[in-house]
Amino acid sequence: MKDFDFISPTKIYFGLNKEELIGSIISSYGFKKVLFHYGQNSIKKIGLYKKVINSLKKSKIKYVELGGVLPNPDVDLVKEGIRICKENDIEMILAVGGGSVIDSGKLIANGYYYDGNPFDISTHKYVSQKSLPIGVILTNSASGSELSNSCVISSREMKMKQGYNTDLNRPLFVIENPKLTFSVDLHTTGCGVVDIFSHTFERYFCQSDKMEFSDYLAEALMRNVLDNGKRLAKNLKDYNARANIMIASSFSHNGLTGIGKNIMMPIHKLEHELSALNPSIAHGEGLAILIPSWMEICYHLSPAKFVGFAENVMKIDKNIPDYEKIEEAIKGLRQFFSLFKLKTHLNEFGITKDDVQTMTDVIIGKQIKMFDIDSEIDYNLAMKIYLNCLGE
């Protein structure tokens, strides 16, 4: 087992109407002035915006608003946020939304203590030493950013999308009310479910280090996502299913299921090139196409782990031959993703063989390994995985 350090200090306030406590929760930490950061209109549509304002006012928390965060949040709005925080002596960032809003808030929080371009933190030119505390009200279960150490920000000007990790990015607290996700549509719900699944799936298949603790927990978390994902696909307003998916979102990307292992996320990296090439591909939809393809191309590299996945996660009959188990597991995953009406092949997005060549060049140029920490950097493997996604 690999040595490791682990911390996940975020306090979770979970349950119905917990967002109404936001003012008193902020007060309990002693903060009096916050940046109320959010996205577009959805929090107004579901009545959350008003609830937050009312609760802040009730607890005499002063706030400055900054809405307008877009998917793939841009550093320009981050700069605006930092300016507002400095001018108003803001003590805490309150991010109300999903991964994009949280990540935008994270870079504001880190950039507050840095006088240069905050994108320098994303590109590792400057290493953040300090940050403002961040509180979150979660409205979409997907990225896991509410507990994670990661933050992904784009610079449209520089044509870059860049992630960086630091424990300073871990929020102080998150409020999770499953009902706040009831209005998320089938497609977006599915993209979230796939993203959550993938965060643990990719940790599970980092296999250089034997670590039952993490692997068994990973199997458990994936089973939970499968079982409750199926329920959600039938009924988007199933409270218990929403709740199980929401808490799985948080623990799928906080590091728990990767404890004691060398973690790399090849499928996430393959997907980043995909949505960089064609931004109309939602992250989760790209992952849903890539995961089965990656399995088909890679399983011969270490069949035993794939058999374990088939038996313990996908619950495939143990009495059939190993390769059939793996095939059944891949088929089962494809069926699961199809419940959310996600596209299944890249040609449905107009991606061509030439595009595959381009993406493969880029990803191999970044020295990304496709299978495991001990595997080679393999051009052909990357190419095969993408080609296998194209479809007829």
Place this chain on the structure above:
Amino acid sequence: MKDFDFISPTKIYFGLNKEELIGSIISSYGFKKVLFHYGQNSIKKIGLYKKVINSLKKSKIKYVELGGVLPNPDVDLVKEGIRICKENDIEMILAVGGGSVIDSGKLIANGYYYDGNPFDISTHKYVSQKSLPIGVILTNSASGSELSNSCVISSREMKMKQGYNTDLNRPLFVIENPKLTFSVDLHTTGCGVVDIFSHTFERYFCQSDKMEFSDYLAEALMRNVLDNGKRLAKNLKDYNARANIMIASSFSHNGLTGIGKNIMMPIHKLEHELSALNPSIAHGEGLAILIPSWMEICYHLSPAKFVGFAENVMKIDKNIPDYEKIEEAIKGLRQFFSLFKLKTHLNEFGITKDDVQTMTDVIIGKQIKMFDIDSEIDYNLAMKIYLNCLGE
């Protein structure tokens, strides 16, 4: 699903020789003066005492020593600790040991800010509002106190053993080096393994609220304890097995596997009466006798959950009748506990039917439920569980 708040902020530094970093870790938090709190001679025997002193000196951390913590730590030593901390302007408690040392350190940390008898905190006469930070170097995998919010202290003078829970009890950090547990003998190792198993087992069987997330994680954690416990029983110096058990210890009692559920710990409570009556019964050994007995007496109350346990944790053949599955699961657990040469019946400790009567009177007097939050307080059930432990 039940609403909940959850926090587990402790940073884990895990791996070989990590204890040598103790000085620089304390420095990184800005502390300069600590109480070095430990038990008896074992940390000297394994060379840990010297390593700690050397590391503290190297990082110019001043320290005052307080050794001598005994199993079932007493409030008198806690008072001594508080006096030392106050006289020396101690900034942090460094607890080097297992559950007893950590718990003694926790009450010192809380009592530091209270001028009365620290046992008032244990008996809930005074609610702690603030505490000194606690750092831990763990030398035994068992209690889970290194991440938990609980603290159990005895007052020999008042003939009481008393637990209290507060998030202030959660340590700031813990150093976990599996090798530091190599010298723990088979019996004590077994007691630890049973305690770890029980912390999750009891959460799992609190079943009023359906919560796949927690239940699947619980199954995973118990499987890990079974698999690695078996390896440990064969070879007490198996690093990976020690490592998996150590990390399971931490996550078995930090609340993770009880998320979203109403938690009561009936078997722990049955055991407290047992070791109160006869202090020569080690906590884990008492649990090992009680768990199978509790299962035999209670399974008819909710067979489905026991069948799930049999299939998913004990890996009993799914094709045999349900009641056979449960019986096989109980038999399997007894076999597992026997690997550590733990006693199997209470008559081996000289416990009699009269003692059972006494213990049943006490535990029912405390209004403890034997099965689930929705069950009755049932005198006969408690009596049956104890009687079933007696043996021929």
